[in-house]
Amino acid sequence: MNTNTPLTSRNPLTFKQKVLPVWNQLGMLIILILLCAIMAMFAPYFTEVHNILNILKQSSITAILAAGMTVVILTGGIDLSVGSTLALSGVISVMLTNAGIPPVLAMLTGAAVGYIAGFINGYFTAVTKLPAFVVTLGSMTYLRGIAFVISGGLPLVLTNKFFIFFGAGSMLGVPTPIYIMAVVYVIMFFVLKYTMFGRHLYAIGGNEEAARLTGIKVERTLINVYSISGLMAGIAGVVMAGRVISGQPNAGISFELDAIAAVILGGTSFVGGVGKIQGTIIGVLIMAVLSNGLTLLDVDFYWQMIVKGIVIVIAVLLDKFRN
Amino acid sequence: MSRVANSLINRKPQGTHSNEIVLSMDGIYKSFSGVQVLRDIHLDLYKGEVHALMGENGAGKSTLMKIMAGIYRPDSGKIVYQGQETVWHNPLEARGKGISVIHQEISLSPNLTIGENILMGTKFPKNRLGLIQWDVIHKQAKTILESIGSSLDPRTKVSELSVAQQQIVEIARALSFNSEVLIMDEPTASLTDKEIDKLFVIIDDLRQRGVAIVYISHRMDEIFRISDRCTVLRDGQWISSHPISQTNPELLVKQMVGRELSDLFLKTFTPPSLAEKEPVLELITVSDKDIVDKVSLKIHPGEIVGLAGLVGAGRTELFRTIFGISKMTTGEIRLDGKRVTIKSPIEAMKHGIAHVPESRKEQGLFPNLSVKENIIMNQMHTYRKAGVLQYERMNPEIDKYIKDLGVRTASPEQNVMGLSGGNQQKVVIARWLSIGPKVLLLDEPTRGVDVGAKTEIHKIICELAEKGLAVLMVSSELPEILAVSDRILVMHEGKLKAELSREEATQEKIMYYATGEIKK
Numbered sequence: 001m002n003t004n005t006p007l008t009s010r011n012p013l014t015f016k017q018k019v020l021p022v023w024n025q026l027g028m029l030i031i032l033i034l035l036c037a038i039m040a041m042f043a044p045y046f047t048e049v050h051n052i053l054n055i056l057k058q059s060s061i062t063a064i065l066a067a068g069m070t071v072v073i074l075t076g077g078i079d080l081s082v083g084s085t086l087a088l089s090g091v092i093s094v095m096l097t098n099a100g101i102p103p104v105l106a107m108l109t110g111a112a113v114g115y116i117a118g119f120i121n122g123y124f125t126a127v128t129k130l131p132a133f134v135v136t137l138g139s140m141t142y143l144r145g146i147a148f149v150i151s152g153g154l155p156l157v158l159t160n161k162f163f164i165f166f167g168a169g170s171m172l173g174v175p176t177p178i179y180i181m182a183v184v185y186v187i188m189f190f191v192l193k194y195t196m197f198g199r200h201l202y203a204i205g206g207n208e209e210a211a212r213l214t215g216i217k218v219e220r221t222l223i224n225v226y227s228i229s230g231l232m233a234g235i236a237g238v239v240m241a242g243r244v245i246s247g248q249p250n251a252g253i254s255f256e257l258d259a260i261a262a263v264i265l266g267g268t269s270f271v272g273g274v275g276k277i278q279g280t281i282i283g284v285l286i287m288a289v290l291s292n293g294l295t296l297l298d299v300d301f302y303w304q305m306i307v308k309g310i311v312i313v314i315a316v317l318l319d320k321f322r323n
Numbered sequence: 324m325s326r327v328a329n330s331l332i333n334r335k336p337q338g339t340h341s342n343e344i345v346l347s348m349d350g351i352y353k354s355f356s357g358v359q360v361l362r363d364i365h366l367d368l369y370k371g372e373v374h375a376l377m378g379e380n381g382a383g384k385s386t387l388m389k390i391m392a393g394i395y396r397p398d399s400g401k402i403v404y405q406g407q408e409t410v411w412h413n414p415l416e417a418r419g420k421g422i423s424v425i426h427q428e429i430s431l432s433p434n435l436t437i438g439e440n441i442l443m444g445t446k447f448p449k450n451r452l453g454l455i456q457w458d459v460i461h462k463q464a465k466t467i468l469e470s471i472g473s474s475l476d477p478r479t480k481v482s483e484l485s486v487a488q489q490q491i492v493e494i495a496r497a498l499s500f501n502s503e504v505l506i507m508d509e510p511t512a513s514l515t516d517k518e519i520d521k522l523f524v525i526i527d528d529l530r531q532r533g534v535a536i537v538y539i540s541h542r543m544d545e546i547f548r549i550s551d552r553c554t555v556l557r558d559g560q561w562i563s564s565h566p567i568s569q570t571n572p573e574l575l576v577k578q579m580v581g582r583e584l585s586d587l588f589l590k591t592f593t594p595p596s597l598a599e600k601e602p603v604l605e606l607i608t609v610s611d612k613d614i615v616d617k618v619s620l621k622i623h624p625g626e627i628v629g630l631a632g633l634v635g636a637g638r639t640e641l642f643r644t645i646f647g648i649s650k651m652t653t654g655e656i657r658l659d660g661k662r663v664t665i666k667s668p669i670e671a672m673k674h675g676i677a678h679v680p681e682s683r684k685e686q687g688l689f690p691n692l693s694v695k696e697n698i699i700m701n702q703m704h705t706y707r708k709a710g711v712l713q714y715e716r717m718n719p720e721i722d723k724y725i726k727d728l729g730v731r732t733a734s735p736e737q738n739v740m741g742l743s744g745g746n747q748q749k750v751v752i753a754r755w756l757s758i759g760p761k762v763l764l765l766d767e768p769t770r771g772v773d774v775g776a777k778t779e780i781h782k783i784i785c786e787l788a789e790k791g792l793a794v795l796m797v798s799s800e801l802p803e804i805l806a807v808s809d810r811i812l813v814m815h816e817g818k819l820k821a822e823l824s825r826e827e828a829t830q831e832k833i834m835y836y837a838t839g840e841i842k843k
Binding site: 193194195196199202203205206207209210211212213214215216217273274 | 646
């Protein structure tokens with residue numbers, strides 16, 4: 001698989017210290033590789049380039065959402081509103097494009113709508129100290145409502161070629177969403193590892209009280225965290241609109257749950273402070289490979305749900321034992 | 324002073340208790356993970372007496388109390404209750420037999436009514452359909468409340484009550500189990516004088532009814548006002564038991580402390596003529612909204628000032644006010660002679676104040692991060708280039724702290740939770756030194772640290788002072804205060820009660836002021 005291979009230790013450490021974190025990180029990668037091996041053996045066409053690209057393309061939306069979700073869960077929070085944000089930003093960007101606004105501007109506006117929705121979540125979570133679960137449960141509902149109201153409840157057909165290219169086009173034989181996903185993950189890796197914001201996020205997730213006493217601006221950081229999650233949902237919404245060639249108010253229903261599942265599969269702790277973006281992409285791919293392989297094996301969609309659900313529970317269980 | 328004590332003694336009713344022993348403990352031993360916390364403890368409790376249990380923080384009072392109430396089981400020793408040798412398997416069993424505890428923190432469910440809280444843990448009366456009969460519950464609760472002279476309505480929600488009223492509900496609940504023995508842990512800690520008077524009337528009434536009361540308190544005046552006898556513990560050992568009429572506050576304090584300054588690091592260097600230097604930090608009548616009450620003090624560069632007092636004296640709160648965590652309601656803070664306003668930890672840090680908090684685990688460490696990141700967290704911003712963190716550049720600085728403070732870690736990349744308590748504390752201290760502070764606030768710097776590491780930390784503190792840092796240190800361990808400080812301030816109930824020089828300070832003197840006995 002062409003995933004970025006995670007974690008190489010930098011400094012000389014004892015044997016145990018060297019092996020444990022690598023093992024912790026590789027655990028899910030091993031499961032992914034095993035899964036791929038099984039699918040390669042039994043599922044027809046699984047290993048063909050076309051199918052691999054298809055898997056990546058299909059997972060790109062969830063992957064972008066999960067990147068934002070990782071940041072939120074690292075601080076010990078949760079964002080249930082990303083599916084609805086995705087729908088709203090898709091509807092708005094298509095609407096603006098159809099109204100004659102330059103597509104680039106319309107798409108940027110779509111992303112900005114996501115950012116603003118996230119900022120509002122962040123404000124209520126960080127400043128008024130409401131539980132993130134409740135705040136984003138609320139915004140999940142009202143954002144979806146807004147998407148329905150402004151679209152009149154009907155899908156808006158997208159005709160602009162440039163816009164469609166972002167969701168359904170391809171460059172050098174690789175679908176565009178895969179590039180976008182790759183860029184998002186590279187930037188996110190960098191932000192988490194090499195910026196103060198990234199390290200502060202880990203500090204807050206590990207011990208919010210200590211972070212505050214250490215002079216970290218906890219509220220501001222948390223607002224940024226939810227804003228980033230919203231921005232990711234906004235970008236995903238634009239990509240989604242391009243891919244389905246329409247702005248649909250009922251797009252992305254229950255996508256937040258897929259994103260959360262991927263983050264948890266990727267080894268990020270629900271308690272906060274522990275996890276890596278590399279893990280999240282592995283979690284996303286486990287889910288994508290599973291549904292792709294099961295489809296190729298002609299497994300009924302309802303049965304796929306049962307299998308996926310069981311895999312999530314077992315994977316997390318294995319993860320718990322390993323740690 | 325003894326005149327004060329005598330007048331206190333004269334006011335309290337004497338010898339009302341019978342000679343019938345209700346509970347007797349003999350040769351009680353208890354250790355936690357290898358640390359002996361109780362050694363050969365004796366305690367006889369008579370029917371209808373108020374028995375004061377006294378000792379410093381960590382003397383073993385609460386452990387003994389918890390053994391009495393069946394929360395812990397002793398490693399060895401005998402408990403005889405109502406004439407029978409007894410082993411409590413759990414607190415419910417002890418409570419069922421008539422031993423109730425009122426813990427220091429109120430343990431009521433605020434969202435339920437007074438009646439529910441009082442009868443919680445008993446079987447609620449039900450009708451034929453298996454539904455709860457609320458009328459009966461409230462009637463029963465009302466009877467209990469009235470028996471201690473309270474007119475509270477059992478249908479009121481507990482969240483609507485004052486702390487004192489909640490305390491009454493706690494007592495009523497304890498009585499609902501027909502208690503023979505009632506253990507009260509610092510019941511007056513958050514009560515006003517008037518409320519204390521009321522509580523004492525209730526206690527006196529319970530005593531008349533033959534209930535034996537174990538009364539834990541740090542307040543000397545209360546002990547002499549309410550109790551019949553007292554037992555003193557020190558470092559987990561039984562020191563004495565006698566009728567309160569045969570002792571006095573000075574003697575009790577002596578029995579409570581009486582520890583030696585053996586094997587502790589002793590500060591040798593005392594900066595000359597401190598008074599001539601300008602103070603680096605000066606507080607003028609600083610108060611907060613809770614407890615800190617018009618505290619004024621000065622600290623000079625190179626000086627270590629120990630802040631002594633009992634738990635709850637407001638020392639931590641004073642630190643939190645200086646550091647901008649809690650709000651200062653009156654007074655002013657001056658740094659290098661200039662008045663400053665500090666509204667957040669960030670502002671305090673900018674003024675060169677460092678704060679090593681009381682609880683390493685809850686307030687100090689990032690348990691998910693490495694030693695390296697724990698050390699550098701406050702100074703990360705100085706290792707950026709165009710917003711990008713340069714980890715390589717941090718290494719020399721981090722190695723320097725690890726070496727200077729003697730942090731024993733396999734590698735800077737090791738997770739900080741893999742270190743011993745003492746080394747974790749050094750990591751927290753290193754983080755605060757990294758900001759280059761002028762004033763260092765240390766809150767219980769050696770709590771949960773073994774003896775060897777303690778000495779090392781004391782040495783570090785003294786070396787820092789020699790380099791010109793002003794150190795203000797809160798500690799509940801008197802030997803530590805005496806070993807390290809140039810000057811000692813004693814707090815009691817939010818007020819600064821005394822200032823003692825290194826030469827004149829003794830454990831007895833400090834305890835004397837810390838328990839609120841004022842010479843005049």
